[in-house]
Amino acid sequence: MKQQYQIVKKKVLTPEISQISVHAPLVAAKAKAGQFIILRVDADGERIPLTISSADTENGTITVIFQKVGATTMALDQLQEGDCLHDFVGPLGEPTHVEGYGRVAVLGGGLGCAIALPVAKALHEAGNQVDLIGGFKTKDIVILEEEMGQACTDLHICTDDGTYGYHGFVTGKLEELIQSGVKFDHVFAIGPLMMMKFACKLTKQYEIPTTVSMNPIMIDGTGMCGGCRLTVGGEVKFACVDGPDFDGHQVDFDEVIARNATYRDFETKAREDHLCRLGGGALNG
């Protein structure tokens, strides 16, 4: 029996970011905050991991949010409601531990907010007091504000250019809260590697335990290939089996940053080729 992974709902959040809900009832029945899926768009496609944004057990759907960064995510964005994905595997990785912290800050950077949202929600539902700090480049690309507001105790939106909310990075907002006397028992940082690296630098200074959600290059995602390995506390760890959550103060960020750039030239070329196939001209647009 071949399964159909149909896109039942699609929402364009910004010109670069879309949200899709995919019919995958068995995955939806098991999915927990912090876990991810791997999908393939077509029969020859690459496997890409995407973090689960939400799971609807009643309708049997999984929602993921993605940014059009490479050829595969661009091809994914070509699909519309009613279209099917070729493959959809999950839920993968270990769920985020959410119980018994007390007061926590959840930092989401850009698209990372889509992943921070379910983590904040699960923490909040588990009885923690949650400050959700969501950072974006500018006001126009703020996503999920309403949903984030409902998923936490206090929502703090930040923009790099000050067009909306706090003017500055999420780490700036976090430090401001800490200095104003808020005692955080734990911090969760989810977003670009640089943002997580600097969040950990800050929380280390204040000795606040910090969990990061790592997104290394991944192929099988089932504990076989070893492509997603990281160095954590001097030991080799695998994001798909041991993670994706890790103690942020133990992660060797510089190594992941270098490893994630392994195929940058290839990815740039694939993106350009894809744009050419779409009719070209969009590169400068």
Added chain:
Amino acid sequence: MANMQMTKTPMPEQDPQVRNHNFLEVAQGYTLEQAMNEAQRCIHCKNPACVSGCPVGIPIPDFLAKVAEGDIAAAYEILSNANALPAISGRVCPQENQCEGKCVRGVKGEPVAIGRVERFVADWAAGQGIANVATAPKNGHKVAVIGSGPAGLTCAGELARMGYDVTVFEAFHTAGGVLTYGIPEFRLPKAIVAREVANLEKMGVDIELNMVIGKILTIPELFERGYEAVFIASGAGLPMFMKIPGEGLVGVYSANEYLTRINLMKAYKEDSPTPILHNQKVAVVGGGNVAMDAARCAKRLGAEVHIVYRRSEAELPARAEEVHHAKEEGIIFDLLTNPVSIEGDEKGHVQSMTCIRMELGEPDASGRRRPVPVEGSEFQFEVDAVIMALGTSPNPMSTKGTEGLEKTRKGCVAADEGGHTNLPGVFAGGDAATGAATVILAMGAGKSAAKSIDAYIKSKQ
């Protein structure tokens, strides 16, 4: 009268200097005349030692006799009744340690090329559109198989033949396990794996892709869904590393990742959306079949390739034919050499590897002479990629949520020769139970587990 020719009938092969630039199959297979000529070398011993050397117990002299007569259909019947995947085992079995290793003709000269004839028979049948897919009438009992590698496929085939309703759960988007992601196209064309999988489907086996058992469903949940027995054949798990400095650099691959990119994701094709680095000079660390496969892939992608192995040639665990083929293709063997560290450039890319020379000391627990470092013999050589082919540790994923299942000290599922675990109805075999081994041993385990499962289900009635 047997053909008393002392050596095997040669196998037609692609020229080494041509094939090391392509991914087409190296060995091209016997013609009917060559297969008959080779089969006639069998002297039909009263007590055929070759059969005792075969993990799936193929009645070797019987099928060779049919080939010798030119009755290939009859040979296929005999072969395929004993072995569900003859086109695969004929290509990838380490025959020199098994059937051929025991062949009497090998005492003075070369053994009968049993593997080559087996392959011929399987390919001939496929060419004729013949497949041995007859099954007993459905018996109404459901069995779940976790993993569609050699152990899982063999077990599924055996059970389907007995009339069971078999579902195979595969984590990837393509069936075949290591036959698909691990063994390269030039050694085992993927069309052949697909053909064997299609034959199982013709026998009524249901193959569910994209199902990571332990995550989407646990083994107890499979029982809740009406499966009366579960066979764990999830294969080997995460790759091992040496724990030397520099293994996190860009350009250090595990062999599993390198081979998965190339074989499963087809990264060797120009238009593949899955990338792979095209390196200039590659060191492959290890001496097994996986190391040979990775080395020969890297060569085909245009690199100068060195196998770096800490023992000597005699201890290389790879099949003799793989070592021979690798050498022919220009792979350089740096034996009695062990990596100490890998050095990178300012961008974190591999730039060189430092190794130390080794010499062989006293035999160790494995019976092989233990390699010991020669003090002060460190040397550095330039490479831009290092592929670690050091074996794997068991994958814990499929047995998650299965309370009380016993594991071995190494973390494999503890199972006896019949595949029984300590839990009723739960069976295990192949690399998941033994740690990394060979395709044929996994097939043997799949076959004996099928017998045990049949006995278990019958005993419950």
